[in-house]
Amino acid sequence: xxxxxxxxxxxxxxxxxxxxxxxxxxxxxxxxxxxxxxxxxxxxxxxxxxxxxxxxxxxxxxxxxxxxxxxxxxxxxxxxxxxxxxxxxxxxxxxxxxxxxxxxxxxxxxxxxxxxxxxxxxxxxxxxxxxxxxxxxxxxxxxxxxxxxxxxxxxxxxxxxxxxxxxxxxxxxxxxxxxxxxxxxxxxxxxxxxxxxxxxxxxxxxxxxxxxxxxxxxxxxxxxxxxxxxxxxxxxxxxxxxxxxxxxxxxxxxxxxxxxxxxxxxxxxxxxxxxxxxxxxxxxxxxxxxxxxxxxxxxxxxxxxxxxxxxxxxxxxxxxxxxxxxxxxxxxxxxxxxxxxxxxxxxx
Numbered sequence: 386x387x388x389x390x391x392x393x394x395x396x397x398x399x400x401x402x403x404x405x406x407x408x409x410x411x412x413x414x415x416x417x418x419x420x421x422x423x424x425x426x427x428x429x430x431x432x433x434x435x436x437x438x439x440x441x442x443x444x445x446x447x448x449x450x451x452x453x454x455x456x457x458x459x460x461x462x463x464x465x466x467x468x469x470x471x472x473x474x475x476x477x478x479x480x481x482x483x484x485x486x487x488x489x490x491x492x493x494x495x496x497x498x499x500x501x502x503x504x505x506x507x508x509x510x511x512x513x514x515x516x517x518x519x520x521x522x523x524x525x526x527x528x529x530x531x532x533x534x535x536x537x538x539x540x541x542x543x544x545x546x547x548x549x550x551x552x553x554x555x556x557x558x559x560x561x562x563x564x565x566x567x568x569x570x571x572x573x574x575x576x577x578x579x580x581x582x583x584x585x586x587x588x589x590x591x592x593x594x595x596x597x598x599x600x601x602x603x604x605x606x607x608x609x610x611x612x613x614x615x616x617x618x619x620x621x622x623x624x625x626x627x628x629x630x631x632x633x634x635x636x637x638x639x640x641x642x643x644x645x646x647x648x649x650x651x652x653x654x655x656x657x658x659x660x661x662x663x664x665x666x667x668x669x670x671x672x673x674x675x676x677x678x679x680x681x682x683x684x685x686x687x688x689x690x691x692x693x694x695x696x697x698x699x700x701x702x703x704x705x706x707x708x709x710x711x712x713x714x715x716x717x718x719x720x721x722x723x724x725x726x727x728x729x730x731x732x733x
Contacts, residue, residue, distance in 0.1 A: 386408050386511075388404060388406055388512050388514070391403050391405075397500070402418050406512050410541050411427075411433070412730060418502075418503045420458060421497075421563075422456040422497070428730040431657065431732040437573075439565045447682065457496075458561060459490035459495055459496060459561065460490075460561040461496065461527050462558050463491075466707075467595070467707050478526055480526035481494070490564070496518060496533070496561070503517075516534065516537075517534045529555030530555070531557060545728045546727045547725070548725050552716075566693070567697065568694050570657050571657050576693050577654075577674065578617070578618055578619040579619060580618050581651075582695075583651040584649065585643045586610070586640040586641055586643060587604070587613070588640075588641040602641060610628070621636045621674065622674060635673075635675075635676040639669045639672075639703055640671075641669050642669060645668070647666055650663035650665070660731050660732065662728075663728055667726065669701070671697075672696070676691055678694065699724075699726045702714070
């Protein structure tokens with residue numbers, strides 16, 4: 386097992402470094418101190434060919450100009466906050482409206498676009514990198530000083546464990562996630578339409594025309610949003626369900642796990658034989674099939690187009706600050722926010 390690092394550019398006068406964690410089983414994970422961005426996850430297919438299974442860029446300038454949160458940690462609050470404002474204990478807070486008129490993924494200076502402090506470490510059977518960031522009181526409009534750490538830990542079972550820990554000195558909303566776009570074909574050889582997804586979700590959140598939750602939790606049964614028996618993503622891309630059409634033909638929806646505690650998500654690609662098993666302690670996963678990815682840029686030499694990646698954003702319910710019926714995302718002093726999501730790669 387090995388950890389290496391190299392320069393990836395400069396941002397706001399500081400070095401951006403790419404760290405690569407490599408295990409003894411042919412898997413490696415590369416990540417930046419900029420936004421905790423995961424730039425590459427290299428894993429073998431059923432024939433042993435090692436290829437990249439996430440979307441990313443080769444240059445920092447491309448992340449700054451184009452990236453739709455490729456591989457980044459987003460926060461303080463993942464997802465949209467309606468009207469870029471919320472009330473907490475009778476006081477109104479105004480946030481950065483970086484997706485007018487709403488607030489998205491932590492704002493203009495979210496966790497995805499700051500330099501984190503880094504510590505690498507080696508354990509008996511794993512290697513890791515620990516990122517730390519101090520978000521001052523008032524940053525992007527949020528109350529409280531928030532101390533956050535994100536740890537990427539790679540073991541020889543081809544398992545990447547991501548843990549998020551945060552503590553605050555004032556009440557503040559917190560729900561973090563990683564915004565990696567997975568493509569199990571390897572090196573973006575094909576899109577994700579025929580990737581198969583399975584998870585135990587009995588409901589999903591209805592979205593309004595502003596792509597914010599209406600508050601209604603819809604029954605997933607007999608809809609393209611029921612993944613309990615598994616289905617190919619193309620089902621939702623081609624579906625005429627109004628919720629699929631609303632987001633540009635596909636998915637951009639919070640899927641709600643049927644049970645509390647640890648839940649499992651399975652993503653697989655028959656052509657490459659790769660399988661991703663995700664385990665999380667979060668109450669939902671936002672499934673995004675990159676319906677709006679098309680643009681004037683390339684990803685690993687492939688022209689950007691829709692459906693090239695699939696995001697599995699494990700997190701709290703979006704816009705929970707406006708929905709008391711949703712599980713709370715408010716973190717109080719002396720409490721500890723703890724989120725854990727594990728990604729295990731194997732072949733079929």
